[in-house]
Amino acid sequence: MELEKYFRIEKLPHIWCPGCGHGSVMMSIVKGIDKAGWDPTKVVVVSGIGCSSRAPGYMNFNTLHTVHGRPIAFATGIKLANPELKVIVITGDGDGAAIGGNHLIHACRRNIGINVVLFNNQIYGMTSGQYSPMTPQGSMATTSPYGNIEPPFDLCELTRSAGANFVARGTVYHLPKLDNYMEKAFAREGFSYVEAISQCPTYYGRRNKLRSPLEMLEWQKKNAVDIKKAQDMDPEELKGKIVTGIFAEKDEEEYTSKYDQLISSVQGGKK
Amino acid sequence: MELEKYFRIEKLPHIWCPGCGHGSVMMSIVKGIDKAGWDPTKVVVVSGIGCSSRAPGYMNFNTLHTVHGRPIAFATGIKLANPELKVIVITGDGDGAAIGGNHLIHACRRNIGINVVLFNNQIYGMTSGQYSPMTPQGSMATTSPYGNIEPPFDLCELTRSAGANFVARGTVYHLPKLDNYMEKAFAREGFSYVEAISQCPTYYGRRNKLRSPLEMLEWQKKNAVDIKKAQDMDPEELKGKIVTGIFAEKDEEEYTSKYDQLISSVQGGKK
Amino acid sequence: MPKKGNVYINENWCKGCEICATFCPKKILGLRGDGKMEVMDPENCIACNQCVLRCPDYAIKVEVIDNNE
Amino acid sequence: MPKKGNVYINENWCKGCEICATFCPKKILGLRGDGKMEVMDPENCIACNQCVLRCPDYAIKVEVIDNNE
Amino acid sequence: MQGNEACVEGALDAGVTFYAGYPITPSSEIAEDFAAKLPRVGGKFIQMEDEIASMAAVVGASLAGEKAVTATSGPGFSLKQEIIGFAGMIEAPCVVMNVQRAGPSTGLPTSPAQGDVMQARWGTHGDHPALVLCPSSVADAYLLSFQAVNWAERFRTPVILLLDETIGHLRERVILPRKDEMVIANRKQPQGSPESFQPYDILDEDLIPPLPPYGSGFRFHTTGLYHDETGFPSNRPEVTHRLLERLHQKIDKYKETLFLYETYGLRQANQLIISYGASARSAKAAWRIAREKGLLVGLLILKTIWPFPEEIVTQVGHDKNNIVVAEMNRGQLIGEVERVMDKRIPVRGAQRADGVLITPEQILAKLEGVN
Amino acid sequence: MQGNEACVEGALDAGVTFYAGYPITPSSEIAEDFAAKLPRVGGKFIQMEDEIASMAAVVGASLAGEKAVTATSGPGFSLKQEIIGFAGMIEAPCVVMNVQRAGPSTGLPTSPAQGDVMQARWGTHGDHPALVLCPSSVADAYLLSFQAVNWAERFRTPVILLLDETIGHLRERVILPRKDEMVIANRKQPQGSPESFQPYDILDEDLIPPLPPYGSGFRFHTTGLYHDETGFPSNRPEVTHRLLERLHQKIDKYKETLFLYETYGLRQANQLIISYGASARSAKAAWRIAREKGLLVGLLILKTIWPFPEEIVTQVGHDKNNIVVAEMNRGQLIGEVERVMDKRIPVRGAQRADGVLITPEQILAKLEGVN
Amino acid sequence: MARYEIRLSGAGGQGLILAGIILAEAVVKFTDKEVIQTQSYGPEARGGASKAEVIISDEEIDYPQVNKPDFLLALTQEAYNKYNRDLKEYGIMVVDERVDIAMRGGPTYVVPIQKLTQEKLGTRMVVNVVSLALFNKLHEVVESEKLKEVVLARVPKGTEELNEKALALGEELASNLNQYKIKTKEEEEEE
């Protein structure tokens, strides 16, 4: 794959810190687009605000850097307006799970054909290290100086319950698998959610005794449990682990195609 | 149970339409409070905006009628400020599932000791009959004049996935069971979610060939499936049914009690 | 001996939805011309309290008649 | 015959995170004093592409050397 | 036809094909009407999970090339503010209809008010311009809705159509202009090739860059951060200054053409009533009565309230010796009138904010020589 | 001490025990500092899922009896508006700190601005009053934060502390007043019995009803709808009118005591600089330079900007022949100065909104006789 | 006709707003008079009294609110209580027989509208159309046939017959209205 085809080379290097996992996830998305064979002029990449949400600026598609927490709502407007467009949302654990949680579950429910990729570095990177709804319990963050007491979301469970057609979680450590989830997500009609565990050495690692990007990757390796294996483990054992794999693969009808049918039936005078 | 003890008798009759199910659900809550034996001066009932959200005005506790969609967030402030208070949130399928969906799942995740009761009449009653995220597919509503194409949420699945300690769904038709869920919800520490299928004859019934409150209650009777039975049914069979029963009963630690521990450990100089 | 009851309807609160009438096992409740519920056949009430339970407007009270009196 | 490769590092993009070095099976990559990655032992590259895959900054390219030449 | 319905008709006639919204009294009929009519013309209606999402979806659809509208009332208008600002910053054409009800907060959901006049100007954070239209009849609702869509497209900016419950729910006889008298405006399209395209490169003297729809081959980046002509973020003071100035000037430059208003009986008048929206109905009644009483009163009904038609107001008002500003709030637009008028001329407010339509009598009472 | 930190210290010294917020540059240090310090005093800190929820939680905690604060910046301030209006309507004491950054929209998140001045006054829908304080030093940040909490409690109203990035991130030497010099205000408690308690019954001439905390035995109803003295909804015009008037008058009545400001060199001055917040720092430098040059310039630094200190401004300004209003926006508070001043006196804006602190030179340039 | 103000009031859900809309539509369609229709509900569109108001005039209508109705219909006590106050002294008042009213000066009719509707048509759902026809016949705003045309275009499919009957009943009531007239204050005094 030629970088030039999909990246705005002149904008690189990206602004992310040394060893930040976001670069790897962005590449995984681009490989997925390449595999899907989509015409780049028909691809729209939408993001909110956060380090992760800076990704679209480097990607040579129609790119839209919106406001914090709402990229999925913007994407819903885009997709419904023109269902031919391939719409990818890049979001973070703050952008997508904190302020943006409602838009995420409603998009799942509608099962609208948007592919959401959530860069989960378990922290608010952009604003310098406050805890997020996906920060592990006990972690140190600037707003949890005594250790975080809030349990994190399992957004894969949640998006599946909310009705997404495709749900998967991978990690930057297990990159080839992540590439595979992207490929599958992009190939499927309807709403897809791919969560990529990424590392923020600057704000998560430093405060939580993971002193380098490498230690963070090690942590991913050690804590990832495949979903099949996880099914046989009890909840206690699973605490603090990252369950990876495919959580949902369904074929419920996509929203905009239902809408198109509605239009034809209204216009055809039927119904 | 004396009405006078818990109701503001002088405010009755309530504003709800003839045959509206909300009156029955409100009574079920009050019976639950009575069973729990709570001191009424320590109970706070918080609601958003909607027909359902008008309930607190009739209930003789500390009552707070807030803004649309945010009662759980207000309740979070109240509970955290004073964990001794018993905090009940009354919300609707619009208030709690549409605009308020994010606050609901985050409260579940934190597992904060709030009891949410969602009056699910599957429509926006107060604003005269637009579809809600819990309106069944195909239903007629003022904003779905050609039939609703959006799949409804199963909020019991969602709140369970999000981490609530107690989750149940009942119907106005099966009132005694509903009373039982209230009792259980109020008895359990941590976050609880009880969904009550209620009827809106005025805006849902009329448009959807359920010509009277009675037909609507009939509909509830016919479509309710107990969760145990539902487990053996396939998804196709379950489409359009209402699964009732208890979805979750857990004992994860409650948020404010964890916070209190944090305070003592900080003040004790430990940690 | 079956229980008996006196049924009181609060006309200020009743909205005439007919739910009570439908659930009354003895079918002794009926709507008046002015849209308020009325006890048509008070004798037959068995004080089962279904109407009280079912009324969404709390407009019914049933007093159990003490048969031992 | 094992593959061989030429490794190119884009110094403008490399941020010195050392991820490539860790994943390189031949351990032939190392950080220079100025914080940029450098190929210390070019001969031993087996063109496995691990470094390319792993670099979050897209700063490495590996050219497979055609052994048949 | 009802005022709310007229807004829908005006928008559809202007080419609107997309609506996203969240119901709220007294604006819901707008949504309901779009829900019924849009699919018939192949357009899209979606009820979003809240007002924020609605506003976002509208901006998204706009970038995908549709003419897009949302409608709401006070509480929802407050919620939409962040993204209204975003739409202004990225220059996404869109129309926001706010059917005002009595606030603050939940207030009186079914009663009329004009309490969001200043919010419509200043509601989102940061410096930003605003283009706000106020109909005072059902016919106005149609025409100004049409105009709002046109201006949104022409100036690449969010336009706010500020109704009130009275006008929104009013039905009255309306004679619509002939379709062929209505000129539809469309956003500018780029002339060059996709390769050389810079989304915020200002080639024309109207200061407005072209906006190709997603999928048309022009790929570009858009952000709510300050950005240069390439669309990418920049924090160089000269760039940020230039962008902010242009956002204002692209509207200010055409200010005069944007001032819509009506005047009555200005000749020889020595007193002036200024009003807008539903209040203008009462103002007109008051003006008639005053005239019948032989008072030399003029009437200025503003249709464009922002940018504030300073030039018009001073020109019409400078030679009066009493100015009465009639509005349904505790005094909002009157502040602007005071700002621009010489202190010599008394400016009096005829105001009411209790959920009841202001009466002609209240306005009359502020005129001199009435009793 | 940093400006943001000083806000925290001031609030804690005023008795704040509750903070709910959502991080945003350049306000995050306020949250971080509260997170560390509140548990030490038995108080509660919670990071909510967004700004709306934060505002709601603050109001909830306030009703539960805590002194509660939130902090944010532009985008979050826009989101909080709906519930700020609700807090005003139900009269829940609370403090909202907005550390301004350059907008509109995402703008320049790390650059200073004063673009939310009008929004702080008019940001929520419907007619509502506003009480807004602007610190121009780290010491101010401490004192005004303390004052904001006091006034919130005393007047049962949301109070907005409007900082800017410069002051928020500034560190400078601060000499804090002695603790025993600081008088803490607490909200009024009811005198009678729970049975006879009517939550909005106005017994005192300050027009402010008492507010017992939840759980204290006083059960009452609260709603964002217009309500009468019992707290229950009413749409009777006399009730709605009375409530809205009281909400304004309870503040207006004490207006004079709310006007905080500093003046420099007014004697014999024929020109006046008016400024606030970080701009006032540059204004003071400009004033010094002008004085050194022998110009007769006075300086008015406003700490209270809303309610607008009309009386002070006219009193100080009426005899000048040039007024320069220095602010970091395209002209916001200057509109008020223009409104209240006689047209005879030129009012000039020294403005900049490109993310850079306004310079003394810019301000000097607007004075007469500088050349 | 100079400005003539009509207020139709009752409980939310009785369809009086629709009646007002139909009346206004009929005026627009079949006369060259100016017309305005407004409505108002209880605190939040739910329950309580509701009213629809129509103003008909030969001249431009500026102020669109009904302040002193020339005609008041009140189907419920709550509506009567809330809306009767500002009726013109000699304005016409028609109330349902179940409404307790105070003695007054102008022409006042107490009509068993709801009862008759229920009895004759088997449902109270069309009480709005009955009232509308009553008003129209009384004032002859438009011809019966024309009113019917507008009504039938507005009501749900399948209810046409019922509504025609309702129109007929309303006109019948109008024709016999005098039998429902009650004594005015003055008449009373004269006795």
Add this chain to the structure above:
Amino acid sequence: MARYEIRLSGAGGQGLILAGIILAEAVVKFTDKEVIQTQSYGPEARGGASKAEVIISDEEIDYPQVNKPDFLLALTQEAYNKYNRDLKEYGIMVVDERVDIAMRGGPTYVVPIQKLTQEKLGTRMVVNVVSLALFNKLHEVVESEKLKEVVLARVPKGTEELNEKALALGEELASNLNQYKIKTKEEEEEE
């Protein structure tokens, strides 16, 4: 000391803001001078160049921004490019040896700060403290011991020793600063 403006710049994450804060704290604590510290980051607190600025003065400091620094430290090329422009003509400039600089008039020192820090202390993490000590020694703002006190109160537990070494290294560099001095424009011209 009249108003003296200091700008410490480098890459985000090098800790120069902390250095600025420490310097300001030391001034507040151990002198009676006025001091102001401000900072600025790249577009959104991530990546790019970052600077901390300190103003020290005997008089009240109104305008809190550094406009014409008397002293500039630039640890990276990007920081240098962005922030060197407004350095006073005869202001002092200290840059890391890897930074390419343009010829200028004032005293200019090209110091291998990062390299020496890495070599002598085994990590570049404390390059901020090295720089701070260098500046302090050069200007003798506060005594070495006092600076150390403030530094040690601010750095994470367990890094005290490392930071003491960093202070020592910085002072050493300051003492030998002349060896890093490069020729000024004028000196060049004289040759």
